Amino acid sequence: MSLGIAFGLLFPELALQLEWLPFLASLFLFGMPHGAMDWVITGRLGAETGALGQLRAFVPYLLWMAASVLLLVFLPGVTVAAFMLLTVVHFGTADLLATGNGQSTLWRRTLFIAGRGCLILGPAFAFHTELSCKPFALVAGQYPMTPGALSAVSSVALGFTILGTVLAGAHVVLRVREDVHGGLLDLVESLLILTLTALVTPLFAIGLFFLSTHAYRHSVRLVSPPLGPPEAEGVPLWKRLAAMHVSCLGLLAPTLLIILVWTWIQFGSLDAYSLTTVTIGFFIISTLPHHILGLRLPAYRP
Numbered sequence: 001m002s003l004g005i006a007f008g009l010l011f012p013e014l015a016l017q018l019e020w021l022p023f024l025a026s027l028f029l030f031g032m033p034h035g036a037m038d039w040v041i042t043g044r045l046g047a048e049t050g051a052l053g054q055l056r057a058f059v060p061y062l063l064w065m066a067a068s069v070l071l072l073v074f075l076p077g078v079t080v081a082a083f084m085l086l087t088v089v090h091f092g093t094a095d096l097l098a099t100g101n102g103q104s105t106l107w108r109r110t111l112f113i114a115g116r117g118c119l120i121l122g123p124a125f126a127f128h129t130e131l132s133c134k135p136f137a138l139v140a141g142q143y144p145m146t147p148g149a150l151s152a153v154s155s156v157a158l159g160f161t162i163l164g165t166v167l168a169g170a171h172v173v174l175r176v177r178e179d180v181h182g183g184l185l186d187l188v189e190s191l192l193i194l195t196l197t198a199l200v201t202p203l204f205a206i207g208l209f210f211l212s213t214h215a216y217r218h219s220v221r222l223v224s225p226p227l228g229p230p231e232a233e234g235v236p237l238w239k240r241l242a243a244m245h246v247s248c249l250g251l252l253a254p255t256l257l258i259i260l261v262w263t264w265i266q267f268g269s270l271d272a273y274s275l276t277t278v279t280i281g282f283f284i285i286s287t288l289p290h291h292i293l294g295l296r297l298p299a300y301r302p
Contacts, residue, residue, distance in 0.1 A: 001192040004208040008200030015204050019131075020276040022207030027256065027279060030215035030241075035286060036248035036255055037222050038293050044227070045296060064289035072284060076140030083284045088117030088160075090291045091214055098217040099189070100182060101175070102299070111171040112186075118164025119190055123198035124206055125157030132157075132202040139281035165194065203276065219244060226298050255282070 008015040026032060042061060043054035071079040092113030096102055101112050125132045129150050137143035145153075168190045176183030197205045223232060223240035232240050259278050260270065267274040 001196050001209065001212065004200060004205065004212075005192070005196050008196070008204060012201070016201045019201050019203035019207070020272040022204060022211045023276045023279050024272060026207065026211040026215060027259070029211065030219045031211055032252055032255060032279075033245050033248045034215050034219040034222060035290055036250075036252035037219075037244060038290055039251035040247050041222065041227065041297070042293060061289040061293065064292065065285050068285040068288055072140070072281075076142060079284065080136045080140055083287065084121060086287055086291060088121060089113060090117075090287060090294075091120050091209075092117030093291075093294070094214055094217055095189075097221070099186060101171075101186070104175075108171060108174055111167050111174070115164050115167030115169075115171055116190065116193070118160040119168055119193050120197060120206065120209060122157050122160030122164050123194060124202035125153055126161045127198050128202040129154040129157065135203070135277040135280045136284075138277050139284065161194075161198075207276075221297075258282070 023031070038061060039054070039058060042057045046053075046057040068079070071082075092115070095116045096109055096112050099112075101109065104112075130145075133145055133150065133153055134143060137145050168186075172183050172187045172190070175186060193209065196209065200208075219241055220237065221227060223237070223244050225233070228240060232243070235243075259275065259282055262281070263270055263274050263278040266278065
């Protein structure tokens, strides 16, 4: 994130030209692969064996995706808004566990999840409203957005930014009182996120956070005890992550094919920005079952 901030501030025009890069890189590195591991994890949690058993275990996941598709088609504005709120919770929850805050009180966990999630999305939409809204509006078939709609999004996002700053700050104060080192790490990370999403072009900033922090942390969790395969015990982390990228291919390959076909049908081309836009559209469809599955995972201590 520090490198992303430096790059965005030193080369703002280049960061804007390459705003698609982190999201497209995430198709192959941690982002989509960690999501595609849901196929493996679902079967592992249900102790299913064989292709038929694994497919049977994955049916509820597919039904949630189908419901998300219908909502996106018939209620696009509501669906995108709900996705934003879900993303706040999903990103915040993932960081809660990865930073060692998962064992704290309900009040502290709520402060962290809401504060961290609001800091990730709020500044981008508050300070770069049109650039942030464009891919979502394109997916929803509501581009260009009216000035009134953009103004409303900016106001709500500014409120989220202020709320996130207050809640994240309150959590840091509470944690520092019992764990100075952990509290200061939370403070530094929150400041990095706030700086990145407020100052750097939004697709680049959020894509970089998703790739380097959220998806990476999820991937580490999926290849570590108690979720990782038994034979991975004692294997170096990089080898376990490489094995994850192979294990996920059963779901990753059809996912990439869907994204390519969707992009071609909707935009008539396969340029970088269109692919990024459809990738975000796929996240709108898949994040709900992905998050629900995450809630079923066993306790995790980083």
